[in-house]
Amino acid sequence: MPAAPDVAVTGLGLITPAGLTVEDNWATLCAGRSLATRDRALAGLPVDFTCRAPAFDAAAELGRARAFRLDRAAHLALLAARAAVADAGLDPRAWPGERVGVVLGTGGNSLDTYPTEFGHLNAGRHSRISPLALPRSIASTPAGEVAIDLRALGPSFATASSCASAATAIGIARDLLRSGTCDIVLTGGSAAPRDAMSVLSFTRMKALSRRAERPEEACRPFDADRDGFVLGEGAAVLVMERVDDARARRARAWALLRGYGSTCDAHHPLAPLPDGAGAARAVRTALDDAGAAPEDIGHINAHGTATRLGDEAEGAALVREFGDCPPPVTAAKGVVGHSLSAAGALEAAYTILSLHHQRIPPTANFRHQDDAQPKLDIVAGAPRPTAMRAALSSSFGFGGHNAVLLFTTP
Incomplete structure (x- = not known):
């Protein structure tokens, strides 16, 4: 069989x-x-803080009628998709x-619409x-609107x-290009979980930080x-093409997506496997898919939710696959919060930017190494200049869903 085309x-x-x-x-x-x-x-809820995008006028950007009929997650997706297409130099x-295809990750229906x-x-x-x-709450609405x-x-x-939805979308988008089904795919995800129902649900699950004073x-x-x-809102959209097509139109390539791994813990509806075995298989699958070895990876953009169970399982997975000296790790959720179904897209974009700039951003609020995970090298305090050719972006979600993306420099 011929080799799969690079994307x-x-x-x-x-x-x-x-x-x-x-x-x-x-x-x-x-x-x-x-x-x-x-x-x-x-205001008045046990957890009353989130990470929010800077203000923008959705009516001015999208038109009053479109802005009115869509919810916040769709607004974010549309603006991110337009920006991505312009960045790619496409018309x-x-x-x-x-x-041209569209594949966007979603976590479910809009809890902002339902209560009213x-x-x-x-x-x-x-x-x-x-x-x-109904159309506001359909899970595929952002993809359809994009x-x-x-066109x-x-x-x-x-x-x-x-929470692996957007990373899964990116992996499937690559497959659409490799199979020849599409020549261009817009992919990523969007989410705006700032509504009271989402916040209260995660509060009741004891998943949110309660440090309301700071x-x-x-x-x-x-x-x-x-x-x-x-909780944080956000959207990230990537334009992806086969390398030969991008070169033919002299497009700038931010990075190549060479590996994708998807597995399931099949363990628990909410908790990950404590030993990280399912996540580790996703890492290994992404490495094998790219024809890469663990020592080829210069950086890991971790899922890093700041929950006790999640971080411990992820750390265990990294030690399983990389041994006693895993690559430097950062976790963007310390800065932008957890955008749930969109998180994998934001973090994929940040991984690409790390490769482009050859710098690893710091993990916000990391001050004390966890004695249970002494082998992890967490980048903190300041960006770390790092020469690297490849990096991983990891996403893990309820239900044991695991998705890992492996990007390389062009």
């Missing part, structure tokens, strides 16, 4: 708490300070739309239920694997004193 990332679009441009995201990430602040929409008015509409239902106010309630906006007429769908110190991935994550 390049030719465009990046980021709308996150760290900024509305790639440049702002990178500068803020390298500053290594948490962006968690109190959220007025959550949707001229591209072959039938050869079910409130009307339960109160018997049937005529008050919005005709937009396809409509940018992408090829496959368009959502992937749902909890939100900016709340999320502490891999730190000995961690007590949970901070």
Whole structure:
């Protein structure tokens, strides 16, 4: 069989708490300070802080009618997709739309929409239920809206694997290119879990940090004193093409996606395998897929939720695959919070930027090495210049879903 074609990332679009441009995201990430602040929409709740994207006028950017009929996650996805396509130097008015696909990760339906509409239902106010309630809450709405906006007429769908959703989307997007189904794929994910229902649900699960007195110190991935994550909103979209196609149009390649590994713990609906075996298999699969060895990896952008069970399982997985000296690790959630189904896309983009700049951003709020994980080299305090050709981005989700992406320099 002929070798599978290499796939390049030719465009990046980021709308996150760290900024509305790639440049702002990178500068803020390298500053290594948490962006968690109190959220007025959550006033009075036990956890009243989140990480939020800088303000933008959705009506001005998308048009009043479109902004009204869509929820926040779709707004974020549309803006990130437009930015990614512009960054790739592509023009949707001229591209072959039938050869362009969209694959975006989703965690589920919109909990922002449901409380209001079910409130009307339960109160018997049937005529008050919005005709937009259903389309707003469909999990594939962001992907469909991106396809409509940018005239992408090829496959368009959502992937749902909890907090691994966006990383799964990126891996499947690569497969669409390798198979010849598409010539261009817009992929990534978006999420806006700042609604009261999401926050209360995670609070009841004891997954969120309770450091309300100092939100900016709340999320502490891999730190000995961690007590949970901070919810964050955001979207990241990658434009991906086969390398030969990108070269033919003289496009700039940010990075190559050479490896993808997907596994399932098949262990528990919420908790990961304590020994990290499922996550380790995903790492090994990504390495094998890329034809790479553990020593080829110069950096790991970890899932790093700052939960006790999650960080311990991830650390165990890294030791399983890399031995006593795993590559340097960073965790972006300390800065931008946990954007759930979008997290894998944000972190894939940050991994690509690390390779591009040959620097590893610091993990915010990491101060004390966990005695249970003494072998992990957590980058903290300041960015670390590092010569590297390859890096991993890891994403793990409820249900035991594991997805690992291996990027290399072009």
